[in-house]
Amino acid sequence: MEDKLKKLKKIVGDAFELQRIAAVLDWDQQVGMPVAAAAGRARQTSLIVSLAHEKRTSAELGELLQVLVTEMENLDPDSDDYCLIKLVAREYERHTKVPAEYVAEFSHLTSLAHSKWESALAGSDFLIFKDSLEKIFRMCREYTDFFAPYEHVYDPLLDEFEPGMKTAELIAVFDKIRPQQVELIREIMARPVPDQSCLRHEFAAGRQWQLSTAAAAAIGYDFSRGRLDSVVHPFTTTFNLNDVRITSSVHTGNLNSLSSTIHEAGHAIYEQNISPRLENTPLATGVSLGMHESQSRLWENIIGRSYHFLRFFYPQIQDAFPELKTVPLDEFYRAYNTVKPGFIRIHADEATYNLHIMLRFELEVAMLEGSLAVADLPEAWNAKMKEYFGIIPPDDALGCLQDVHWSAGLIGYFPTYALGNLIAAQLWKVCREKYGSLDKAIACGRFDELRVWLSENIHCHGSKFESPELLRRITGGGIDPEIYMKYLRGKYSEIYGL
Amino acid sequence: MEDKLKKLKKIVGDAFELQRIAAVLDWDQQVGMPVAAAAGRARQTSLIVSLAHEKRTSAELGELLQVLVTEMENLDPDSDDYCLIKLVAREYERHTKVPAEYVAEFSHLTSLAHSKWESALAGSDFLIFKDSLEKIFRMCREYTDFFAPYEHVYDPLLDEFEPGMKTAELIAVFDKIRPQQVELIREIMARPVPDQSCLRHEFAAGRQWQLSTAAAAAIGYDFSRGRLDSVVHPFTTTFNLNDVRITSSVHTGNLNSLSSTIHEAGHAIYEQNISPRLENTPLATGVSLGMHESQSRLWENIIGRSYHFLRFFYPQIQDAFPELKTVPLDEFYRAYNTVKPGFIRIHADEATYNLHIMLRFELEVAMLEGSLAVADLPEAWNAKMKEYFGIIPPDDALGCLQDVHWSAGLIGYFPTYALGNLIAAQLWKVCREKYGSLDKAIACGRFDELRVWLSENIHCHGSKFESPELLRRITGGGIDPEIYMKYLRGKYSEIYGL
Numbered sequence: 001m002e003d004k005l006k007k008l009k010k011i012v013g014d015a016f017e018l019q020r021i022a023a024v025l026d027w028d029q030q031v032g033m034p035v036a037a038a039a040g041r042a043r044q045t046s047l048i049v050s051l052a053h054e055k056r057t058s059a060e061l062g063e064l065l066q067v068l069v070t071e072m073e074n075l076d077p078d079s080d081d082y083c084l085i086k087l088v089a090r091e092y093e094r095h096t097k098v099p100a101e102y103v104a105e106f107s108h109l110t111s112l113a114h115s116k117w118e119s120a121l122a123g124s125d126f127l128i129f130k131d132s133l134e135k136i137f138r139m140c141r142e143y144t145d146f147f148a149p150y151e152h153v154y155d156p157l158l159d160e161f162e163p164g165m166k167t168a169e170l171i172a173v174f175d176k177i178r179p180q181q182v183e184l185i186r187e188i189m190a191r192p193v194p195d196q197s198c199l200r201h202e203f204a205a206g207r208q209w210q211l212s213t214a215a216a217a218a219i220g221y222d223f224s225r226g227r228l229d230s231v232v233h234p235f236t237t238t239f240n241l242n243d244v245r246i247t248s249s250v251h252t253g254n255l256n257s258l259s260s261t262i263h264e265a266g267h268a269i270y271e272q273n274i275s276p277r278l279e280n281t282p283l284a285t286g287v288s289l290g291m292h293e294s295q296s297r298l299w300e301n302i303i304g305r306s307y308h309f310l311r312f313f314y315p316q317i318q319d320a321f322p323e324l325k326t327v328p329l330d331e332f333y334r335a336y337n338t339v340k341p342g343f344i345r346i347h348a349d350e351a352t353y354n355l356h357i358m359l360r361f362e363l364e365v366a367m368l369e370g371s372l373a374v375a376d377l378p379e380a381w382n383a384k385m386k387e388y389f390g391i392i393p394p395d396d397a398l399g400c401l402q403d404v405h406w407s408a409g410l411i412g413y414f415p416t417y418a419l420g421n422l423i424a425a426q427l428w429k430v431c432r433e434k435y436g437s438l439d440k441a442i443a444c445g446r447f448d449e450l451r452v453w454l455s456e457n458i459h460c461h462g463s464k465f466e467s468p469e470l471l472r473r474i475t476g477g478g479i480d481p482e483i484y485m486k487y488l489r490g491k492y493s494e495i496y497g498l
Numbered sequence: 499m500e501d502k503l504k505k506l507k508k509i510v511g512d513a514f515e516l517q518r519i520a521a522v523l524d525w526d527q528q529v530g531m532p533v534a535a536a537a538g539r540a541r542q543t544s545l546i547v548s549l550a551h552e553k554r555t556s557a558e559l560g561e562l563l564q565v566l567v568t569e570m571e572n573l574d575p576d577s578d579d580y581c582l583i584k585l586v587a588r589e590y591e592r593h594t595k596v597p598a599e600y601v602a603e604f605s606h607l608t609s610l611a612h613s614k615w616e617s618a619l620a621g622s623d624f625l626i627f628k629d630s631l632e633k634i635f636r637m638c639r640e641y642t643d644f645f646a647p648y649e650h651v652y653d654p655l656l657d658e659f660e661p662g663m664k665t666a667e668l669i670a671v672f673d674k675i676r677p678q679q680v681e682l683i684r685e686i687m688a689r690p691v692p693d694q695s696c697l698r699h700e701f702a703a704g705r706q707w708q709l710s711t712a713a714a715a716a717i718g719y720d721f722s723r724g725r726l727d728s729v730v731h732p733f734t735t736t737f738n739l740n741d742v743r744i745t746s747s748v749h750t751g752n753l754n755s756l757s758s759t760i761h762e763a764g765h766a767i768y769e770q771n772i773s774p775r776l777e778n779t780p781l782a783t784g785v786s787l788g789m790h791e792s793q794s795r796l797w798e799n800i801i802g803r804s805y806h807f808l809r810f811f812y813p814q815i816q817d818a819f820p821e822l823k824t825v826p827l828d829e830f831y832r833a834y835n836t837v838k839p840g841f842i843r844i845h846a847d848e849a850t851y852n853l854h855i856m857l858r859f860e861l862e863v864a865m866l867e868g869s870l871a872v873a874d875l876p877e878a879w880n881a882k883m884k885e886y887f888g889i890i891p892p893d894d895a896l897g898c899l900q901d902v903h904w905s906a907g908l909i910g911y912f913p914t915y916a917l918g919n920l921i922a923a924q925l926w927k928v929c930r931e932k933y934g935s936l937d938k939a940i941a942c943g944r945f946d947e948l949r950v951w952l953s954e955n956i957h958c959h960g961s962k963f964e965s966p967e968l969l970r971r972i973t974g975g976g977i978d979p980e981i982y983m984k985y986l987r988g989k990y991s992e993i994y995g996l
Contacts, residue, residue: 017542021519024542028522033741036723040738043778044515044522051549225534240538243531280541 001071005081008064011055012088013280018052023237027245031229053103057095065089083464084283090163091282097146106139110409117407124397126378133406134374137367140411144368154365157412161289162419164466167365169479170415173422174358177481181355182388184489185341188351189390191496194334198327205250207320212248212261214316219299220451221246221265222272234260236267236296241279244271255317259300266299267292269451273459288467289413291458293420294427301350301421302428302487303442303450307333311443334495341389343398350421351492355388357418360403364411423467425484426475427454499569503579506562509553510586511778516550521735525743529727544605551601555593563587581962582781588661589780595644604637608907615905622895624876631904632872635865638909642866652863655910659787660917662964665863667977668913671920672856675979679853680886682987683839686849687888689994692832696825703748705818710746710759712814717797718949719744719763720770732758734765734794739777742769753815754845757798764797765790767949771957786965787911789956791918792925799848799919800926800985801940801948805831809941832993839887841896848919849990853886855916858901862909923982924973925952 025045033041055061068085075082113132120129140157147156152167159165209228217223231247238244246264250257270286278284286292303309310333317332318324324332339349345356363380366372372380381400382392393399405413432438435449442450457474468478492498523543531539553559566583573580611630618627638655645654650665657663707726715721729745736742744762748755768784776782784790801807808831815830816822822830837847843854861878864870870878879898880890891897903911930936933947940948955972966976990996 014545017545021523021542021546024523024526025519028526032725033737034721034723034725037738037741040740040777043738044519047512047515048519223532225532227530227532239531240535240541242538243535279538 001068004064004068004071005085008061008068008085008088009281011058011061011064012084012282015052015055016282016284017280018048018055020239022048022052024239027237027239027247030231030233030235031247053095053100056091057100061088061092062096065092078464080277080281080283080464084281087282087463094160098143099146102139102142102146106143106409109135109139110407113407113409114404117401117404121397121401124395124401126396126401129401129407130375133377136406136409137374137411140409141368141370153368154412157368158415159412161410161413161416162467163288164468165288165290165419170361170419173479173481174361174415174418177354177422177485178358178388180485181351181488184485184492185339185351185355185389187498188339188492188496189341191498193340194338194495195331196335196338198324198332199255199335201321201323202252203255203321205252208250208252208255208257209248211317211320212250212257215258215262215304215313216246216265216268218313218445219262219265219269219303219447221268225272226268228261234264236264236271238271238285241272241274241276241284244268258317259304262304263296263300266296269299269454270295270459273451273455274462275460278462278464283462283464285463287461287463287465287470289416290419290423291467291470293417294423295420295454295458297420298424298428298454302424303447305337305350306442308439308442310336312445337491337495339492339496341391343385343391343393344402351488352389354418354421357414359384359388360414361418363400364406364414368411419479422479422481422484423471425487426471426480427458428487429483430475499566502562502566502569503583506559506566506583506586507779509556509559509562510582510780513550513553514780514782515778516546516553518737520546520550522737525735525737525745528729528731528733529745551593551598554589555598559586559590560594563590576962578775578779578781578962582779585780585961592658596641597644600637600640600644604641604907607633607637608905611905611907612902615899615902619895619899622893622899624894624899627899627905628873631875634904634907635872635909638907639866639868651866652910655866656913657910659908659911659914660965661786662966663786663788663917668859668917671977671979672859672913672916675852675920675983676856676886678983679849679986682983682990683837683849683853683887685996686837686990686994687839689996691838692836692993693829694833694836696822696830697753697833699819699821700750701753701819703750706748706750706753706755707746709815709818710748710755713756713760713802713811714744714763714766716811716943717760717763717767717801717945719766723770724766726759732762734762734769736769736783739770739772739774739782742766756815757802760802761794761798764794767797767952768793768957771949771953772960773958776960776962781960781962783961785959785961785963785968787914788917788921789965789968791915792921793918793952793956795918796922796926796952800922801945803835803848804940806937806940808834810943835989835993837990837994839889841883841889841891842900849986850887852916852919855912857882857886858912859916861898862904862912866909917977920977920979920982921969923985924969924978925956926985927981928973 022045025041025048029038029041065085065088069089072082072085075085109132113129113136116132117129120126141153144150144153144156147159150156154167158167158170213223213228216228225242226244226246229245229247231249234247234249236244236246246261246268248257248261248264267286270292274284274286286295307329310329314329314332318327337349339351341352342348345353345360348356359381362384363372363377366380367374367377377400378396385399386392431450431453434453438449441447458470461470465473471478489498520543523539523546527536527539563583563586567587570580570583573583575581607630611627611634614630615627618624639651642648642651642654645657648654652665656665656668711721711726714726723740724742724744727743727745729747732745732747734742734744744759744766746755746759746762765784768790772782772784784793808827812827812830816825835847837849839850840846843851843858846854857879860882861870861875864878865872865875875898876894879894883897884890929948929951932951936947939945956968959968963971969976987996
């Protein structure tokens with residue numbers, strides 16, 4: 001077994017490193033590659049991806065797994081080796097169930113769809129994108145066939161991003177929070193709007209970078225094992241556990257770079273604190289998009305937008321932007337947490353964010369099932385916007401064309417953003433049950449208890465345990481939307497005097 | 499044949515792209531990777547290199563070559579396909595003659611030797627490095643055995659960096675220029691030293707970057723298909739023909755970044771102007787280190803340090819550094835071209851540079867042949883320094899430990915620097931025979947004639963023709979050291995009034 005395990009580790013370790021090399025190529029492309037180099041870079045990325053795919057689906061790996069999956073029963077189910085074999089077996093099944101021709105065709109389709117989507121967005125003309133999107137949903141439906149039988153047609157897609165999570169559970173969770181979030185927004189909208197004038201300044205870019213850097217470092221992002229760069233669409237990427245890079249984008253018309261950087265630092269702190277024992281294996285990465293998002297949103301929202309965090313950090317913001325010296329903390333805090341139903345998901349506040357997700361989830365499930373024709377998407381989108389937010393986008397660029405995900409074939413991805421919010425609140429509750437409110441520590445800029453607790457309970461495990469299992473180990477149960485709703489209602493009751 | 503050629507192109511094209519991906523990993527490491535990430539990055543680089551090696555030495559490639567090498571006789575010897583098959587056959591032979599175990603052992607040895615060398619350099623203690631260097635020369639000798647019989651034991655090593663060049667020719671060339679350069683320096687030293695006070699200012703880093711950027715753009719480096727970044731040891735690297743990056747390093751105590759950036763831009767202009775037809779094949783790169791160096795040094799020295807270039811560019815330097823406004827062009831030109839025998843190769847002026855190379859060449863040949871014991875290197879080094887420059891390094895850090903090359907196992911590499919100088923002068927002569935002196939154009943900042951001529955005669959061909967063949971096509975002959983000596987003596991006679 002020892003020898004077979006060693007061989008397996010070599011194959012999947014190499015595939016994993018190839019994936020990380022592709023991440024380097026992608027980071028470079030987004031951070032500073034000359035535009036003219038795109039075709040050459042695409043060739044290199046596709047070569048690396050196909051080499052990784054070869055290794056991941058190799059017959060040799062299949063043969064090793066056949067033996068190891070039987071023999072693993074002798075291992076401690078909490079051991080690294082057991083978890084590795086389990087993960088590799090699951091991924092091998094997923095990778096080999098999908099024919100190579102399908103993968104190539106889907107990749108070709110989405111690369112064309114992406115440019116169609118770009119044109120459609122630029123001209124706010126859904127028709128340009130319609131055919132591509134129809135094909136994407138048709139192929140996604142085909143994809144689910146490879147995994148039949150399933151409980152729900154959406155399950156195989158969701159499983160790619162949130163292994164172990166079922167659509168039925170997701171629907172049950174969303175059914176619980178939807179009416180509560182709609183009602184919360186209704187109540188908030190009935191209250192006076194906070195004064196937001198303090199956020200309507202020009203905020204110099206250099207100062208914003210300094211603040212972002214200071215905030216990321218304060219919460220525990222280790223700059224000696226990473227770096228912060230400027231990009232158009234911020235992301236976090238891991239080249240190895242000692243090189244986890246974050247990116248941000250600064251616009252002088254607002255202060256958004258601060259929370260955006262804290263968000264990415266949250267992702268990066270997860271990856272930086274994975275146990276070095278797991279390095280160079282597929283376990284050396286965050287376990288799911290939902291769990292990853294719980295980390296970014298815990299730091300961005302529950303911590304970074306909290307009153308106590310601003311007690312600590314607002315003086316630094318004021319030092320950077322002296323025009324805020326006359327604005328009291330309370331006023332800034334309320335302005336910084338203003339709720340306003342809007343068209344664009346990525347600009348949404350905490351109170352409205354999940355509704356943007358549910359809207360997308362419901363529409364993508366309906367299009368996958370065929371109960372909604374892709375041609376009718378804009379109308380359906382706008383109807384739901386009216387229902388949830390009371391507003392209708394003036395055009396599709398501000399409506400159903402705003403997100404890149406569907407054009408990239410990422411169906412099943414959106415719900416993980418909402419799961420991240422819910423899980424974050426649950427983790428926060430457990431941590432505070434252990435350490436008390438932590439308000440004082442946070443107001444002094446001390447985040448160690450929280451960060452170390454997260455590292456010991458989540459980060460260090462990498463992908464050893466599927467997200468639901470990890471959550472069960474920490475909370476004793478599954479997703480509990482009431483905890484998030486309690487957090488949300490508590491926060492806004494205080495701000496808006498509900 | 500068509501089908502076999504297609505298969506061959508796929509294999510060597512992939513290997514070539516893998517090599518370029520390794521270049522991305524290396525660039526990132528030198529430009530901005532966190533130090534802590536070195537071990538993780540080394541794993542990735544070695545994975546990529548071994549995948550490239552697998553492809554380059556695959557049995558499938560060998561079988562394809564067996565057929566294609568016969569059938570290529572039907573092709574036009576100037577055609578891309580003929581040149582490709584020829585190059586691939588040559589490299590396949592080289593790569594397969596060396597056993598994989600040797601490659602692994604040598605790579606292991608040099609990675610250890612590198613850290614030994616770093617310690618030795620830091621403490622200026624040759625003894626720390628001695629054993630490693632002995633092993634390196636022993637293994638290089640072993641390497642030459644794989645290629646026996648040869649005319650000269652140094653030939654197989656030289657061939658790696660300067661394909662087609664023989665040691666005998668190199669010795670003959672060096673024997674011609676050595677006494678002339680020694681004599682030239684002697685004459686120069688007998689003359690009054692130019693006033694160099696104008697170069698002893700603090701030159702702000704930001705201004706130096708602006709000047710470097712302006713100079714690189716002026717001579718024709720295309721920033722839309724590349725970029726300039728800051729590193730410790732400057733280099734040029736090609737990710738694809740539309741992404742050729744240069745690097746530089748700025749020290750506020752001198753203006754060296756200017757010529758260093760022009761040097762790298764010279765390398766990059768070569769790569770940027772390779773015919774796009776050759777892209778994604780091993781022909782899409784400069785043909786040899788010597789030919790590459792001819793490009794960098796032509797731009798850096800023959801152009802960049804010329805009086806006429808400074809007529810164009812000195813006003814920009816003065817604008818950047820107003821303290822130079824009172825320094826006349828003539829004075830700056832002489833200061834910028836001062837000859838001073840020194841210990842360090844990379845700081846050497848044009849008149850002394852080749853002697854540094856000959857010294858290293860003679861010593862590495864002697865150590866390879868065994869006529870010089872590695873243990874006696876410091877003594878031999880210092881004796882030659884005395885003989886050629888009349889000075890003796892106070893310690894080995896300023897002597898035989900100064901260069902990284904030997905620690906990296908790069909034996910046979912140094913001569914290409916000198917070849918670059920000689921070839922540059924020959925190319926410059928031919929180009930001026932066609933266009934006239936070009937002095938006026940250069941003084942106006944117009945470099946198109948030279949650049950286009952270089953592109954049409956050298957760059958566009960990539961690696962289609964070996965360096966000696968390419969030089970023959972342009973000049974009608976081989977390396978002619980008299981042309982370089984004439985250039986050198988002419989330039990310094992005027993400056994020093996010899």
